[in-house]
Amino acid sequence: MLAEITTDSVVENSPGDIGGQYRTHAATTPHGLMSELPLSRAAARSVSDGRLLTRRVLSGGDDRLLAVVGPCSIHDVNAGLAYAKSLGELAADLADDLAVVMRVYVEKPRTTVGWTGLLTDPALDGSLDVNHGLRTVRTLMLEIAEQGLPIATEWLSPSAPVYLADLISWGAIGARTVESQVHRQLASGLPMPVGMKNGSTGSVDVAVDAIRSAAAPHTYLGVDRDGRAVTLRTTGNPDCHVVLRGGPGRPNYYPENVRETARLLAAAGLPTGLVIDASHGNSGKDHEQQAVVAREIGAQVAAGNTDIRGVMLEGFLIPGRQELGLQDPVFGQSVTDACMGWDATVAVLHDLAAAARQRRAVTAAAR
Numbered sequence: 001m002l003a004e005i006t007t008d009s010v011v012e013n014s015p016g017d018i019g020g021q022y023r024t025h026a027a028t029t030p031h032g033l034m035s036e037l038p039l040s041r042a043a044a045r046s047v048s049d050g051r052l053l054t055r056r057v058l059s060g061g062d063d064r065l066l067a068v069v070g071p072c073s074i075h076d077v078n079a080g081l082a083y084a085k086s087l088g089e090l091a092a093d094l095a096d097d098l099a100v101v102m103r104v105y106v107e108k109p110r111t112t113v114g115w116t117g118l119l120t121d122p123a124l125d126g127s128l129d130v131n132h133g134l135r136t137v138r139t140l141m142l143e144i145a146e147q148g149l150p151i152a153t154e155w156l157s158p159s160a161p162v163y164l165a166d167l168i169s170w171g172a173i174g175a176r177t178v179e180s181q182v183h184r185q186l187a188s189g190l191p192m193p194v195g196m197k198n199g200s201t202g203s204v205d206v207a208v209d210a211i212r213s214a215a216a217p218h219t220y221l222g223v224d225r226d227g228r229a230v231t232l233r234t235t236g237n238p239d240c241h242v243v244l245r246g247g248p249g250r251p252n253y254y255p256e257n258v259r260e261t262a263r264l265l266a267a268a269g270l271p272t273g274l275v276i277d278a279s280h281g282n283s284g285k286d287h288e289q290q291a292v293v294a295r296e297i298g299a300q301v302a303a304g305n306t307d308i309r310g311v312m313l314e315g316f317l318i319p320g321r322q323e324l325g326l327q328d329p330v331f332g333q334s335v336t337d338a339c340m341g342w343d344a345t346v347a348v349l350h351d352l353a354a355a356a357r358q359r360r361a362v363t364a365a366a367r
């Protein structure tokens, strides 16, 4: 059983407290959650295969293209599972050319305020039952991993990985946090490849700095599996890479952007492989534009560009987005950023698979 939520306590500058105004809620310990929802043998196999695959593709040891695909956020477990089932089948069909990883994004960074994701607000109504969110998210991720579909997520709260990292094959540090020391330290200890988004204003340098920082060992304060405050010492993560996601009015998925990023990486003594996000600043948050962006990325891959190792797409079952709290919500439609619909996603992934095949042929002919 998870620890029961205790009554709220208001902390207001009382002796021994940290000051300021905090309402504290006892959270279940990672150990408690994992005892209730342990990593099954099938899920463990799926995660270790997923990490191996993403590492090999990102390092160029496997000539397939990584495709990180899925909803902007998961707000409905059943819709998330329905999407995972279809994506898993498509991933199997395209497995010769694409390494498909599903976006299971459960913490949302907001530009100002808004719904912060299934982990923190699983009832979607501001009731913020984090213990229930942890249980919901871990159950969902276990089920997806057990299907053999590798999972991608954005690491936002520094405390989340101790509850969930054993289920994740690829992680992201987002555009809003890529300059944060805390997130770079966090990435330095994570046991999976981590994509560093370019900054929200478009700067790629901060992502390169983040890779260099996360590759180094760090020591910082954190929480262990028993929920104790501990000093965490990391060894450094050698598998971090840039994700080009564009900036306001400044997409960065064109050949010149890829060349410039590879130049920056090489100048920093880093490998030049990178991932391009077809959404966010690269699509101007227009879900229909993602297919246009993906086509341009595919053309570069088909022409033989080997620095492009992966693509990110935001897709769900139904195109577009809806507001939270509708009386009749649309099943499988995003409540955060607008997403490509399923049919468009299938078409784009088939095109990207063809581009990866073409690159294989071009590269072989050049040998």
Ligand SMILES: O=C[C@H](O)[C@H](O)COP(=O)(O)O
Residues within 6 Å of the ligand: 072, 108, 109, 110, 111, 112, 113, 114, 280, 336, 337
């Ligand atoms: O990817 C999702 C959003 O772009 C991100 O969470 C910011 O969303 P917001 O600008 O609507 O807050």
Ligand SMILES: C=C(OP(=O)(O)O)C(=O)O
Residues within 6 Å of the ligand: 072, 105, 109, 154, 173, 174, 175, 176, 197, 245, 280
């Ligand atoms: C928030 C996201 O991206 P970015 O950090 O690039 O805005 C995301 O991928 O969901």
